[in-house]
Amino acid sequence: MTCTTKITELSTSISRNVAKINRFNEENDLPTQSFEPNAPTTYDYPPDIEEARQAVLLATDELHALMAGPANALMAPSHNVQTSIHAMYRFKIANSFPEGKEEVTYTELATACGLTGPTLLRIVRDLMAHRIFRQTPDGKIAHTSASKLFANNHAIRQWVGMVLEEMWPAATKVVDALQKWPNSEEPNQSGFNLAHNVDQPMLEFLGKEPERAKRFAEAMSLFNTSPGMETKYIVEHYNWTSSVNDPVTVVDVGGSHGDVAISLACKYQNVTCIVQDLPEVIASAKIPEGLEKRLRFMEYDFFTEQPVKNADVYLFKWILHDWSDKYCIKILRSLIPALKQGARVVVNELILPEPETVPLNQEATLRSFDIAMWEIQNGKERDSSDWESLFQAVDYRLRLTKVIQPRGSKLGIIEATWDTCEALKLAHSALPAFHDHEIAI
Numbered sequence: 370m371t372c373t374t375k376i377t378e379l380s381t382s383i384s385r386n387v388a389k390i391n392r393f394n395e396e397n398d399l400p401t402q403s404f405e406p407n408a409p410t411t412y413d414y415p416p417d418i419e420e421a422r423q424a425v426l427l428a429t430d431e432l433h434a435l436m437a438g439p440a441n442a443l444m445a446p447s448h449n450v451q452t453s454i455h456a457m458y459r460f461k462i463a464n465s466f467p468e469g470k471e472e473v474t475y476t477e478l479a480t481a482c483g484l485t486g487p488t489l490l491r492i493v494r495d496l497m498a499h500r501i502f503r504q505t506p507d508g509k510i511a512h513t514s515a516s517k518l519f520a521n522n523h524a525i526r527q528w529v530g531m532v533l534e535e536m537w538p539a540a541t542k543v544v545d546a547l548q549k550w551p552n553s554e555e556p557n558q559s560g561f562n563l564a565h566n567v568d569q570p571m572l573e574f575l576g577k578e579p580e581r582a583k584r585f586a587e588a589m590s591l592f593n594t595s596p597g598m599e600t601k602y603i604v605e606h607y608n609w610t611s612s613v614n615d616p617v618t619v620v621d622v623g624g625s626h627g628d629v630a631i632s633l634a635c636k637y638q639n640v641t642c643i644v645q646d647l648p649e650v651i652a653s654a655k656i657p658e659g660l661e662k663r664l665r666f667m668e669y670d671f672f673t674e675q676p677v678k679n680a681d682v683y684l685f686k687w688i689l690h691d692w693s694d695k696y697c698i699k700i701l702r703s704l705i706p707a708l709k710q711g712a713r714v715v716v717n718e719l720i721l722p723e724p725e726t727v728p729l730n731q732e733a734t735l736r737s738f739d740i741a742m743w744e745i746q747n748g749k750e751r752d753s754s755d756w757e758s759l760f761q762a763v764d765y766r767l768r769l770t771k772v773i774q775p776r777g778s779k780l781g782i783i784e785a786t787w788d789t790c791e792a793l794k795l796a797h798s799a800l801p802a803f804h805d806h807e808i809a810i
């Protein structure tokens with residue numbers, strides 16, 4: 370008799386969940402997963418089927434790692450395919466097929482891209498080995514769903530370009546930066562600064578380079594609509610108003626074009642929002658019709674004193690991870706003169722889990738965000754005790770009062786309350802690290 374082992378457990382989970390997905394596809398007349406050029410490129414499944422899909426990803430990842438063995442974990446040559454993808458981006462290989470054609474000869478495509486035949490051949494053959502393009506039986510290049518997606522989707526091209534031309538060079542220099550500026554908290558002493566030979570922090574530098582700034586912003590917009598990043602989580606999983614009648618003022622600091630503020634103002638008639646950002650961002654922001662009385666945009670630099678006094682909530686969504694503790698403390702201290710008793714500071718960011726408390730593939734994604742923030746501005750992602758320490762370092766009156774991890778959301782909600790009443794300075798125990806529900810503190 371064969372006993373149950375980790376690998377049999379994983380393969381059973383894979384076949385059970387694949388069967389569930391397959392059944393759903395069949396019952397709903399959906400095409401099966403494939404890399405055929407017209408295959409679906411996203412899966413919009415209901416929660417239970419999406420859970421099955423995630424379980425397959427987790428189990429296949431683990432089974433693959435076990436089968437490949439420990440040396441593979443150290444030596445997998447994943448950066449080499451980045452070179453080929455980078456060439457596809459820079460030389461527009463996927464989007465240089467003749468108009469309306471799904472297949473092209475190597476020579477035709479090489480000419481269209483300004484490359485020699487042999488160079489194109491080696492790039493495309495490497496991509497083919499990763500299911501990006503395929504070769505037809507008569508030796509032409511044809512699209513797969515991946516190359517076709519790249520050819521047709523501007524936002525994905527902007528994402529890939531941003532990653533390969535901004536982040537990747539920064540990644541290769543972050544260790545040099547660490548050696549040059551040990552443990553620096555300065556946003557202009559990062560891998561990005563060494564790689565791109567610039568003295569300013571990345572966000573400031575890109576602000577002055579219109580094409581690169583546009584690419585960065587479009588890549589971020591795509592990311593913000595990816596599963597788990599949608600605005601709905603912060604809008605629906607936080608208690609913005611205690612009653613439907615009391616007016617509530619929310620200041621969205623660094624709120625860009627006001628995605629959250631617009632959703633909040635639409636959902637709650639008693640909420641008024643002020644969206645603050647740098648002048649160049651505010652200049653292109655628009656108030657949707659009907660919200661003129663309850664939505665306002667304001668130029669503001671969050672390193673200077675907060676001009677909107679006595680608001681109920683100050684929201685920081687996807688802001689503080691760009692900055693080291695030293696700069697987060699400056700940003701949050703700028704709020705203090707504006708805070709009334711009971712004012713809430715709400716942060717919508719990742720909450721890093723304790724090691725091995727979530728499936729490893731999820732943990733790996735979250736930790737890679739942390740490393741990315743380090744590479745570009747010496748920023749960081751934080752776990753719940755980091756958030757608590759950060760608020761304590763800002764001011765003893767700013768107390769961590771809630772940590773919420775909405776199910777399905779990548780971002781958590783961290784609430785601190787401005788409490789000037791000494792009696793309420795309660796000592797509280799360490800928070801559990803990763804929650805799928807609200808933790809009252």
Ligand SMILES: C[S@@+](CC[C@H](N)C(=O)[O-])C[C@H]1O[C@@H](n2cnc3c(N)ncnc32)[C@H](O)[C@@H]1O
Nearest residue numbers: 623624625646647650669670671672686687688
């Ligand atoms: C990653 S984006 C987050 C935008 C928005 N909160 C969201 O979640 O979509 C960071 C935002 O911070 C803004 N920002 C950067 N430095 C700033 C500063 N010194 N003062 C105000 N806003 C700033 C940027 O313009 C950008 O809109």
